[in-house]
Amino acid sequence: MKDEITNLRAQVVAQIEASSDLAEIENIRANYLGKNGKLTKLVKRINEVPKEEKKEVGLLINETKNTILAILSQQKNDLKETSRIWFDPTIPGKKPQTGSLHLMTQAIEEVANIFTKIGFVRMRYPEVEWDYFAFEALNFDHDHPARDEWETFFVDASAHPKLGKMLLTPHTSNGQVREMLRVKTPPVRMINIAKCYRRQSDASHYPMFHQFEGLVVDEGISIAHLKGTVDYFMTAFYGEDRQARLRPYNFPFTEPSFEIDISCDICSGRGCKVCKEGWLELGGAGMVHPNVLRHGGIDPVKYSGFAFGWGVERVMMMKPGLGINDLRTIYSTDLRYLKQF
């Protein structure tokens, strides 16, 4: 019996060591230690053992059982360790290919949202336009420099008998009289964001650019309303810590006319290389000239209004942190630039 036990132990140990998965180990356990296991059967035969050997055999059986149990759990752990699949959760992810919206689209959307929130209606007017809506109706003198061939692009097409030459609109203000004629009776509260064209090209000018034009006409509209609207836009677009100021200026279609400045974010208004004594020019504005209201069929005695027209690129480039200093960069089609926004 002693030999039987010793053989059995050697057999089990060999089997356990050769086992390669947990199911096999469980089989081995059942085979030897289970209800009808080989070792269990040996235990049942303990009475066959002579009396004097009983104690010794009993100890041997116990020792064998413990040994098997110990090796079993050891092997179980070893197997668990090796069967675990190596996994690196810090590995770089695979990104889906996403695209990008152009910087201009994002800026236009932001500007539009700011104004539509306070009741401005977004409109759109022709890019190829008649002189009448771009200049004549806006009170430009016939000899105004903007009307000559050095500043505005004219189209090689026959002129309109009443509306004059065909041109590429040099500003979004061409929508002013068109909007008044559309609405007929104030209130007018319009925002027009569109492409414009001027005959110039350098770091701060591009022949094609975008403007946004605001026009408000109603009874009792004053400079205070223009100031309020400008302040609201500044805070919404640039944040609380930038100041705006109005400076006297001159445009044919507004009277009084202003230039709007914003405090420089680089020097916080103290004056630096980039700005003009602490201020950056944002764009023009003014109270709608009575002649313009008349051309729009609106009585300048009963109604008054204000308008502003600013470059989208310029306004956007003045956002701190953007880091684009050359207007021409904006219209690059280089994907290395496009993918950044």
Add this chain to the structure above:
Amino acid sequence: MNIKITYSWLLEHLKTKAGPQKIAEVLSLCGPSVERMERRGKDWVYDIEVTTNRVDAMSVFGIAREAAAILPMFGIKAKAKPLKLKRQETVKSYPDFTIKNDPKLIHRIMGVVIEDIQNWKSPDWMKQRLLASGIRSLNSVVDITNYVMTEIGHPTHVFDFDKIRTGGFVIREAKKGEKIISLEGKEYSLPGGDIVIARADGEIIDLPGIIGTKNSVVSENTKRVLFFLDNNDPVRIRRTSMSLGIRTVAATLNEKGVDPYLGETAILRGIELFSEVCGANKIRKIIDIFPKKSVMTKVKVEKEFIELRLGVGLSKKEISKILNPLELATKWRGNVLEVTPPSFRINDIRIPEDVVEEVARIYGYHNLPSKLMAGELPQKPLGMPFEFEHGVKQILKELGGNEVYTESLVRQNMAGKRALALANPLGEDTGYIRTSLKPSLIKAVKGNVGAFEKYHLFEMANVHLPRPAGLARTGSLPEEKQLLAGIFYGYDWRVAKGVVETLFEELGIKVDVRVLNDGKYEVNKAITLSVEEKKIGQLGVILGTELIYYEFEADVLRAHYSVVKRYKPISKYPAQIEDITFVLPQKTLINEFIDSVKTVKFVEKVELGTIYKNAYTFRVWYQNPKKTLDNNEVRGIRERILLRVKNKFGGVIKD
């Protein structure tokens, strides 16, 4: 336009205790804007922007007048100091010298012959002031003309009197092609209609208001000069100056219409300097030809009108106190104010709104309240495209597209056959208004080859299509059509088409496709997309390339897209799904095949899976909305499919 002047020069014309910084600050807020100020020794140089309507402020004296009106509003005493100038002619006018004017061309001519120029060297103070103003010192005689212009604001000129004495002056229009040689020695051919001064024999001896000519210029041997001033037609000055590209300070002032009444001050100040600097004492009698005096007009404005525009209340006294230092005379009749502008503002102060501007700016825009509009809101017109446009862009972005903005102005071979041309382009590259986005997008794609393996660029922009000849004559603007276009580089056809299909799915537009062979795309590698039989655009492999291009009319897409998506109830009974592989004859159009199979009853959906040679695997969803299909029923449907495939397409199931 900008003018540079020093603080010390300004103080010669302005009595105030305000420091240089304070003056800069208040001028910017209420008057001409001080763009920069710079230290120069003990002095300061201001760089001031003056708006084109305020040519009267383009001088040291003009700025002093503005400062004198503005500073008191900030509680600082200030007063302009007008020059005390006396006529000091010593001898009568030169006997045989004649001037024949054309009052259409020159509004006022003033001149004086100064006979004994002694000193040709400018004193240091004059040189330095001119230098600070950005003007190079040449000699005392020329420097005096520039000094007077900067100080007083009226351009002046000086001739070598002995070079021009005998011929006299004839003011006339130039004929096209007449030549001049400028005092710098450059030859110009005149465009015609320019104001010129000629001798009796016809030779041009000056391009007045713009630049002097070589044949009448002073030199250091000159003993006698004609100090001269011409107040001319601003429109002609601009035309000549711009077309010849001669942008002198004199020209930029003259093209804005200088006050002719300033002439006298300028001439007298000049004479003063000639005797002081050049030691000249033999001053001939001043010639003054001033045929048409300006007409002064009064502007009437109600007190309430001013207050309503400003949004604040003001007393009559406050209003007058603001206007008077600007030399605007005021007279109240009840609550109506009568304003008489001075000669140097008559082109600028014409309507009540002009008076409002003067009151508002001097009162200070910074002192006005800031408030948003109350009152009724305008009605939002229906059918505006903005949300749709942004939605489309957003979808394409999500599908991996990169939006670009390309130029609307292109060279002729990129514009399309009937494209409109510009009459005055900046260059050949931007001479035409495009009729398609395709060439621009191809160009954009090519610029990125090598940097990325595959990409998809898209753009939404207007193109301009000329009207047919008849309509153009009746005066219609070109058709402005917004296009949505995109281009794929390195994309497999099915992947690119999948992007376009997803776009339409997202927009809720159901499109039909048909093979397109129009010669612009590779043979059999393009499709026309249509909605309800109406063509809406194309997708295809551009001829001679592997680029896949699509173009749609934005308005047509918008007309068909569904703002609100309709809910389709989800069936309670699950679908049976099965993959079937068919062997199909060559040139079978799979889209047509799927459409056909889908019409078999209880076939809910069919999708193309893998393709191996001519074996196409499809995933088929069988579904009855009213019950769960059992295997027998599915078998029945499958048999109907097989029959359809066999009869219509000649295809068989693969074993």
